[in-house]
Amino acid sequence: MDNRFDVELIAVSKRYGTALAVDDISLRIPAASYCCLLGPSGCGKTTTLRMIAGHEAISSGDILIRGQNVSDLPPITRGTAMMFQSYALFPHLSCLDNVAFSLKMRGVGKAERHAKAREFLGLVQMTDFAQRLPAQLSGGQQQRVALARALIMRPKVLLLDEPLSALDPFLRIKVREELKRLQRELGITFIHVTHSQDEAMAMADIMVVMQDGHIRQAGSPREVFERPVSPFIARFIGSHNVLNGPDGTIAVRADRCRLGTPGDGPFVTGRVTAVEYQGAMVRVAMATDPGSEAAALVPDHEFYAKPVAPGDPATLIWAARDAHIMPDY
Amino acid sequence: MSSTTSLGQLEVPVNRKRLAIPHFRFPTWAVSWLQVGPLMLILSVLFALPTILFLVVSFFDYDRIGIYPAFILDNYHDLLTTPSTWRVYLSSLKFAVIVWGITLFLGFNIAYFLVFHIRSNMLRTVLFLACAIPFWTSGIIRAIAWIPFLGRNGAFNQILMALGVTSRPLEFLLFSDFAVIVTYVHLFTLLMIGPIANSLAKIDRSLIEAALDAGASRWATMTNVIVPLSKTGIALGSLLVFTQVMGDYFVVKTMSGGQSASIVSMLSTEITAMQYPPASANAMVLVVFVAIMVACMMRVVDVRKELVK
């Protein structure tokens, strides 16, 4: 048994009739890591998560959890727990009963399971709400209860389906930190599905970018950001310019680009189309003469030293070593 | 931590163990059939079979003494060539169409009022209940309630005379076509309000705002957006009202004072006389008629999709 990996996907596919939602993907997630599945809508990330959970049958391939083949097993025996996008708290049960549910199913006595449930409600700072019904809680509070309900099962892998999408921006950042902290403390693997690249980069130890049912790139956030393997990844991650270079298509980080005069290094000419003030940085978008789009992320003091306006001609310059070559595209 | 993974170049580990026990999953269609089974059984035995029985018996021969298994078309022939049959059918149809028109008008407007003009959910529920509660009193009692109301000495006439609208009681109110129609409307308007309100409530409000945004007047919004989207409710309500009127037995008998007959009362006379074959033929004709109605409604709207979603 290979103890290095908590979750392994081996040539997993999911077919709906003739349509392939997930196409022959393979992945190894190391033990106790925070893994984010990232991609646009319809890329297959949620389907993959649900196959790992056991809520979706696998059309072909195998899934291993801590070395054990779980492909045919029902959800409860896999050692996974899922946090649903809608939280799916039972509306007719109090928070305490919601959290204690899995213990009740296993036949644990009332006193014991209530005590345990209170313990886990404490873990998510929701003890005061033990007797409330889900309808009486805010979104953030419901999520914490859902988390407690999942964790009480002591899962080997926690699966989260877009946990932050329903939260407002401030809460989102707070919960992000909490989830990360929790994962560290518990020492288990979290698999987190999201369509927000900022979220994935901030949280993941390993980031898996999916598109059309395939895994396009999997690696640490730094790796994906600095060395995207395809134009799709570069554009999806954001803050990259995809341009044609002498050796093929290249990706350059927007913050490594400047507006200036052509020197020894590579450059491309064009016209400014938009100027966006972003606080610490200013984003200057331009239409290049060869006919594509590019942008430069300029520190604010630099921009305001020599500001430009939409319509002005401009030249984008960058250092050759900052260009990442994608030879196959 | 070495975190990178490969992209499909993964060598399949040789020692992975597949589950030894083959996992049996009960096919989902079997589960559904198990759940639907009892209902299906009851409806087949108690509804489908008797209908087939009609069909068979309608071809039987009969005389004063009893009925004899046969295959003759006489019953249908007699039925379709007797003028009184046509008269009764036309009369019922006439009632059905008139009642349908009135209940549609009333039902749609009231449903619209409740769904779109009442702002508070609580009030809407209360008002809807107010419409529905009379439905829970027996239809018979509600029908006969009209007798003291519409009669010569009835409350309505007394009110009219007290208000000075007429000097003599109106005779036509009771035991007439008017009374029959009034009673039908009284009994069946709810059958329109319910389904139509249901359909109206499902309309996405932003569609209406989009129409207004595009310059549609309130009337144009009604005809172009709201009415088409409430087709299902209207069709369902219409079907219910039509079949209830065509299949009515009691109201016509009581409220028309014997001036009109209904199809079903014709039937019941034959049943009482134990003349099952002609009664069955009569029943079959009515069944066919109802089936045509249902088919027409299905053409207008896919009820299955709407209801089961």
Add this chain to the structure above:
Amino acid sequence: MIVGGPSRAGAVTDKRPWTFYALGTLFAAYMAFLYGPMLVIYLLSFQGENGGVTFPMVGTSLTWFSDIVKPGQMANIPVSFSRSIGLASLVSVLTVVFSVAAGLGFRRRFPGSGIVFYLAVASLVMPSLLVGFGIGLGFQFLGWETSLFTSALGAQLTWTLPFGLFAMFAVVNRFNRSWEEAAADLGASAFQRLRHVTLPILLPGILGVAMGAFTLSYDEYARTTLTIGQHNTLPLEIYALISSATSPTLFAIGTLTTGGSFVAIGVTLVLVVRMQRRRTAASLKVG
């Protein structure tokens, strides 16, 4: 939500448009139309001893109410009433069990679901007397006696089951599949899921179906009349009364049964509303 609407000038206001008043008046008129005759019944049930079935009222009395329980009348009210209650209870229970099961079955597309659906529709719209006739005929051919708890029960079920089924469609549609998946995730077996999650959440809807089936059965006349056999249920007794006797006793019965319906429906409603409110409260959310 059409709260206000464009005024003549075109701007949206919060004032009620004229259609509100027009429709409101129509609604009020409809209410009067609906309840007018009912009020007549209630009034006339207190008709004086010497009064008849129409106005004028000759004093007031409770004789007609007491007449109901007097035996030896053309009709036997208390007995038929208890028969009605018994039958309605049984019909209600069976309808709930079968239509809830069927409603759950319809959550997925299965082969033959169309047949079941259209069979239910047909059973619903078929004129009631025909159904009663068919069953009565069938029983006669088989040489069986029609009776309360066999043929009458069956006839009423052909009416209540389709209603129950369609009501369950609406209820089940609002049911979120995630709850069942979450239950499975947390280790509930299929039976446990049903018992601890699915049924409790559907309970308000189920109660509604039970109540609906009960009242449908209780008031049912046409399907029952040919399948009842010797002993009448209440609606049939009432019908016999109408044809034979003409006294305000009838109205007294009407008042009582309406009152009874009110109470029964009211209780069910309060229960259901309270359950729903606790579960779906849009209460003030903080933090």
